[in-house]
Amino acid sequence: MSAFATRFAPSPTGLLHLGHAFSALTAFEAARAAGGRFVLRIEDIDRTRVRPEFDAALLEDLEWLGLAWERPVRRQSEHMADYQAALDRLKARGLLYRCFRTRREVLDEIARAPHGPGDGGLGEDAKGAVFRGEPLPGDREAELLASGQPYAWRLSLDRAREALNGFDRLRFVEQGRGPLDETGVVAVDPMREGDVILARKDVGVAYHLAVVVDDALQGVSHVIRGEDLFHATHIQVLLQALLGLPTPTYGHHRLLLGPDGKRLAKRNGAPSLRDLRLDGATPETVRARLDLSTA
Template identity: 55%
Template structure:
């Protein structure tokens, strides 16, 4: 039997905090308990925010926690051709369209529609408004554009009835065989104007190319799995088993965030914390 393959996949756009520690430790321990392998992936497609010093800090923090991983480490920025190939397949299938609208144009359109109907515009599971323009937003080849998945065409292609195996728990206790609901996300980005991919596309391509069998990550990404299962099905990629774990929250009940500069592992270490203290703080 092939050994299970797990992965921890942080972005080098800030320093790791307790939430990352929980996810990394869970991946490490589940791999060890099942006789599996642990991979480390650096998700650095956001070239404007990724920093070499943050990547180096990831290695230092994980090593301090006693976590080991297989080499080589996969950096997404070195594999854009893999994502372009997947995007080309979606283009040939007629399942994506060019998207040129700016954030301001999107916001203005949503505001106009809300004013016209007196109703709030639909939001995705993360609370962001759904893209309002649809496949009518297109342009000539020489105009910089992002690419969006035509959600209706994609679902029409494969049907609505598909799911994933969940061994953790969703935000409302969902577990076992969970029905995917990708249409709740609208026409998601599959490639940005500045790079030929998005989080959704790169993560499913990477998991397939690296042979990942078990995806262990925070519960905030639970419903994103619907989009990932849709893309896996469209591209003929294998479906890992998913395990979404609880989040580490701050005193206001919000999940920890690098963007708000929540206390980092390196700061805790400098203040005298030990790896055992970190395990206690994250409830392991």
């Protein structure tokens, strides 16, 4: 029996569009070709943005496309204890620190420092931002905690490097291509991503930590996703090393672009699969339009 297992992990914050369909079908067809497993995971930890109607709609759209997956579907919101356990392990090793800076303060700090390809934990509008911080003195931290000041837990890259005796041995196998044609064995450079956020008050755990825990628990051997997530791999491989988790093989595929040359996205007006269905599209016409042979 094949040990190959891959996944598609959408967030129910909107309707799926052609870019999502391309990624889901690319992973699904890879699993089918290998005689392996295809896992669907719902990444719904950000309860401020997810909606039940979008959760139901994405399942309907994926079934309409002809995809099948293992049951039950793993929803991240139902497994917060798994992520908290991983977070506690990192805290116990002194690898995290509390960051009390506001978003504005972090952006101001980044403006005074060299930039890299990460986002400093600030999201899509801060691409290129890298934040490096340090723990506050104990008395100042105690003062802010007593006042109820909100904070995020950040991964200290300096402490992580010490714990692993450097990052030189960290590698991952890229079977696709990164944005700069990276392929084959890739050396990991977590410093380019900065001290990323692993947990915050409004969302108990952040993306990077949740996905590495999920991939390990679900036995994912191959992560197949868009090249916009290539740089995230550097931090995720670091977290796998720190937590003693296996590192999957990665495959980053091209992104679908709209007529304006920008990545298909909801905010750019990309038509949803539901809209295409209402206009008479069939699963066959959608697959033909996507041309999976060029993934």
